[in-house]
Amino acid sequence: MLDLLTLSHRTDHAITAFAKASAEFPPFDNGTQLLDRDTIAKIREVGVHPFVLVCVQGDSNQSPHWLICETENDLPKFVDELAGLPMLGECKLLRGFERALRLETYEAAECWFSWVKEAPLGRAEIVRLGLPLSASLGSYYGYPTFDVSSAAASDNGDRRLSTLSTLFEAYLGADGNNATRIRLVEAFAFALSRAFGARGEYHEAIWIVDRALQLWPSSIHLKAARHALGLKLDGKMVPDRLVKFIGEDNLYLKQFVCPLPFEHFEISPSGEVLVCCGHWLPTSIGNFMKGPIDGILNSAKAQKIRESMTDGSYKYCNHLDCGAMIQGTLPTAKELDNPATRQAVADADYRMKGVDFLTFGFDQTCNLSCPSCRTHRIVEKTSASIEKARAVEEKLVDLLPTVKVLHINPAGELFGSKPSRKLLEMIDNERCPQLILDIISNGTLFTEEEWNKFPGIHGKVRSVRISIDAASKPTFEKLRRLGRHEPFVENMRFLSRLRAAGTIPQLKFSFTYQLENFREMPEFVEFCASMNADFAIFERLQNIAFTAKDYRAKAVHHPEHPQHGEFLRIISKPIFATPRVWHDFDYQGAAKMTSDQARERLAKTQAVMPNAVAVGEVRVS
Numbered sequence: 001m002l003d004l005l006t007l008s009h010r011t012d013h014a015i016t017a018f019a020k021a022s023a024e025f026p027p028f029d030n031g032t033q034l035l036d037r038d039t040i041a042k043i044r045e046v047g048v049h050p051f052v053l054v055c056v057q058g059d060s061n062q063s064p065h066w067l068i069c070e071t072e073n074d075l076p077k078f079v080d081e082l083a084g085l086p087m088l089g090e091c092k093l094l095r096g097f098e099r100a101l102r103l104e105t106y107e108a109a110e111c112w113f114s115w116v117k118e119a120p121l122g123r124a125e126i127v128r129l130g131l132p133l134s135a136s137l138g139s140y141y142g143y144p145t146f147d148v149s150s151a152a153a154s155d156n157g158d159r160r161l162s163t164l165s166t167l168f169e170a171y172l173g174a175d176g177n178n179a180t181r182i183r184l185v186e187a188f189a190f191a192l193s194r195a196f197g198a199r200g201e202y203h204e205a206i207w208i209v210d211r212a213l214q215l216w217p218s219s220i221h222l223k224a225a226r227h228a229l230g231l232k233l234d235g236k237m238v239p240d241r242l243v244k245f246i247g248e249d250n251l252y253l254k255q256f257v258c259p260l261p262f263e264h265f266e267i268s269p270s271g272e273v274l275v276c277c278g279h280w281l282p283t284s285i286g287n288f289m290k291g292p293i294d295g296i297l298n299s300a301k302a303q304k305i306r307e308s309m310t311d312g313s314y315k316y317c318n319h320l321d322c323g324a325m326i327q328g329t330l331p332t333a334k335e336l337d338n339p340a341t342r343q344a345v346a347d348a349d350y351r352m353k354g355v356d357f358l359t360f361g362f363d364q365t366c367n368l369s370c371p372s373c374r375t376h377r378i379v380e381k382t383s384a385s386i387e388k389a390r391a392v393e394e395k396l397v398d399l400l401p402t403v404k405v406l407h408i409n410p411a412g413e414l415f416g417s418k419p420s421r422k423l424l425e426m427i428d429n430e431r432c433p434q435l436i437l438d439i440i441s442n443g444t445l446f447t448e449e450e451w452n453k454f455p456g457i458h459g460k461v462r463s464v465r466i467s468i469d470a471a472s473k474p475t476f477e478k479l480r481r482l483g484r485h486e487p488f489v490e491n492m493r494f495l496s497r498l499r500a501a502g503t504i505p506q507l508k509f510s511f512t513y514q515l516e517n518f519r520e521m522p523e524f525v526e527f528c529a530s531m532n533a534d535f536a537i538f539e540r541l542q543n544i545a546f547t548a549k550d551y552r553a554k555a556v557h558h559p560e561h562p563q564h565g566e567f568l569r570i571i572s573k574p575i576f577a578t579p580r581v582w583h584d585f586d587y588q589g590a591a592k593m594t595s596d597q598a599r600e601r602l603a604k605t606q607a608v609m610p611n612a613v614a615v616g617e618v619r620v621s
């Protein structure tokens, strides 16, 4: 909470300002003005300093209209009211605010960035912050207030940038309404990264982004901005896709259309439905437990996400980590091969009739507790498991016959989960003649006996991906906690036989590289070959279950890690540029295929695996 002491640097100015008889106070050089008498009177009338207070002044004959949001609990009604303001389109500061309150972070930042750039276009928008010293308010929480009027603006870009910076500091330093306040901080930091970046003021930008990241470490946009700013300050090239995070949008991604949101439907452990993996595109389009499938598939958010694949913004995507962006394998609109997707893109009609690809990650239950994935073993309560299994039976029964590919279970362990087993039991040639399965598993329960319990899937499995993360027994048992190496290797021999017999057309082994295993990476490629695996997949460690400190200690792919040099030497070996190795190496000196070779390989793989995406489809929810 801000108090008068924290505002003491304004004292002289404040006293002078308040001493004036005028109702208007002169602006500070930080782009804001002190709360005026009307605002203070309104706050007194409300009885508490509201989280958001907007004063709308139409023409001078009318008395002002106030929009009040006391706490974030009132947001839905307040934001609708705000969105209904006729002049909102010309008030980009307030419009950005409305976008940010709806958690449309990318759009908010875009709005504010262009507000600075286009100055003095638009309507007069004044931010009021700080109490004059001679005014007293029982409850003052340091939240800015907004005045908008139909008068034309008369400010400039410098002043608007100062206003944005002050707003960022105010929300960072205030307290309460944290769920929303933190997202406001994120949006302001993203806008400021772009605005300062566009001026070449990267130190200013990084100072802001770093502090916002401390408050909201999972921000996909701020992580991308931070990475790009770091590269800039080190004098390195910023990848084309990240340029817009620290300045103008170069529209690089506009040439591509990612088909995943048009074709995928992923049920996550909480029931939230995603259209890509949660790490690459975390925004939900609805909840599987709550509504009919069609309402989710074509929700407003689902359609917006699809549109963002065509307008070049990719505004809901993790630009830093998306494998398809990193490898340069996103298709152009002409290269899209699914007719329904082509049609939707051509017509700009983003409603889809069916679900081609279903990713079933509805249950986190697992027999292991890998340290990279979780801190302890997770087994869902029996009641929740039964409820989920029932929902699977009721809701997927009609959908399954239309699904072409089922990806199961990227959130937990397939054979250790009731809802997953229920789904496997529902599959047979009669019910789903066109269905094929891509299985991801830790392999420790993948015995011949278990396989034989699900005869309906035999002949339908297109690929099996086993996560291993090791090429030796001690590393395996450390990183696949609760797993035992010898029976696991036995299971891999069984899978190797299924692959050799053609029962499984594609076998893939994966490896999440980190401190404990990175020296085993070359040996792992050899192990994969010895087991008839088609591909060895290498993926970077994400921070899912670690403290920030532990993650830093394990993430050898980060340039500041003490072993990063050794890691770079290992991944520069030619073996990592061979066609049987998939990886997400975005590091200097890494052995990798050219973008053309990677696209050619993807095309070949897609001939067997029509929905294959770059790298290896990590699905960490």
Ligand SMILES: C[S@@+](CC[C@H](N)C(=O)[O-])C[C@H]1O[C@@H](n2cnc3c(N)ncnc32)[C@H](O)[C@@H]1O
Binding pocket: 366, 370, 372, 373, 409, 410, 411, 412, 413, 414, 440, 441, 442, 465, 466, 467, 468, 469, 510, 512, 539, 540, 541, 542, 543, 544, 545, 618, 619, 620, 621
């Ligand atoms: C969560 S697991 C679920 C499927 C299955 N139980 C398995 O282990 O393959 C899905 C994938 O996430 C990977 N994974 C786990 N923790 C990770 C992390 N911190 N960063 C990146 N990938 C991770 C696993 O290795 C696996 O390939």
Ligand code: SF4
Binding pocket: 366, 367, 368, 369, 370, 373, 374, 411, 412, 413, 442, 467, 480
């Ligand atoms: S990575 Fe897979 S095997 Fe390991 S704990 Fe997570 S879900 Fe289980």
